[in-house]
Amino acid sequence: xxxxxxxxxxxxLGGSSGLGLAAMKKLAGHGMNICVIHRNTRVELPxxxxxxxxxxxxxxxxxxxxxxxxxxxxxxxxxxxxxxTMQEKKIRxxxxxxxxxxxxxxxxxxxxxxxxxLRYMATxxxxxxxxxxxxxxxxxxxxxLAFTSDGSSKAMKHYAAVSVAKASLEAIIRSIALExxxxxxxxxxxxAGVTDTASLQRIPGSEEIISYSQSRNPFGxxxxxxxxxxxxYLLCKDEAAWINGAIIPVDGGTHIx
Numbered sequence: 362x363x364x365x366x367x368x369x370x371x372x373x374l375g376g377s378s379g380l381g382l383a384a385m386k387k388l389a390g391h392g393m394n395i396c397v398i399h400r401n402t403r404v405e406l407p408x409x410x411x412x413x414x415x416x417x418x419x420x421x422x423x424x425x426x427x428x429x430x431x432x433x434x435x436x437x438x439x440x441x442x443x444x445x446t447m448q449e450k451k452i453r454x455x456x457x458x459x460x461x462x463x464x465x466x467x468x469x470x471x472x473x474x475x476x477x478x479l480r481y482m483a484t485x486x487x488x489x490x491x492x493x494x495x496x497x498x499x500x501x502x503x504x505x506l507a508f509t510s511d512g513s514s515k516a517m518k519h520y521a522a523v524s525v526a527k528a529s530l531e532a533i534i535r536s537i538a539l540e541x542x543x544x545x546x547x548x549x550x551x552x553a554g555v556t557d558t559a560s561l562q563r564i565p566g567s568e569e570i571i572s573y574s575q576s577r578n579p580f581g582x583x584x585x586x587x588x589x590x591x592x593x594y595l596l597c598k599d600e601a602a603w604i605n606g607a608i609i610p611v612d613g614g615t616h617i618x
Contacts, residue, residue, distance in 0.1 A: 366393035369453035373397040377409045379558035381458030383586035384593040394422040396443050430485050440496045451500035454597050457486040457507040460560040463522040475522045482526035505548040538606030547605045554584035554612025579614040
């Protein structure tokens with residue numbers, strides 16, 4: 362383990378699988394302690410806890426909470442517990458990796474489906490970001506990162522609710538980048554390319570999406586969770602302090618044609 366981020370903490374919203382888990386492993390591998398918020402069933406927990414134990418074995422602290430990210434009361438309790446655990450240490454990275462939403466096509470999609478998707482996949486970031494600021498838990502050079510997709514600006518079947526959420530997520534990041542800068546916070550979106558995760562597999566026609574993306578990619582492959590985790594790590598480094606309010610494509614060049 363490289364102790365580059367020793368003494369810092371990352372708060373990961375949605376880190377039990379996919380991009381969030383890969384990012385958590387990468388940051389922990391460079392010495393960052395982890396607080397992860399996830400929502401999983403009792404059946405899923407043993408495998409997830411095994412992943413968490415592997416991270417702890419690398420020498421960092423990891424505390425986890427299997428709760429609903431939208432629960433305001435639990436959010437307050439978690440941040441107080443995190444503050445007690447960190448003592449004088451601070452949060453260097455707040456990473457939003459919530460992938461809970463509705464994949465209904467129009468006209469089956471209802472307004473309440475959009476509302477719920479929006480809350481989980483967009484406004485939950487603001488709730489947590491503001492609460493961390495209120496509790497004065499950010500490091501002097503903190504980074505807020507969120508995962509978006511090109512569905513934020515492109516129409517895709519079954520993706521309308523998520524498109525609304527991703528567009529809103531990018532707007533929230535831009536506003537945080539502007540208005541939290543005086544507190545030392547930088548905020549950016551990572552626009553990951555097509556990645557074969559559980560979230561993608563829930564989209565109807567995901568195999569065709571993977572095949573199409575691979576055919577367009579200059580390197581002839583799709584994005585991996587590790588590709589994205591590497592950029593999370595890069596954006597947390599001291600040298601990335603002047604990157605703020607950006608939407609960064611991480612797709613090996615698929616977006617260029």
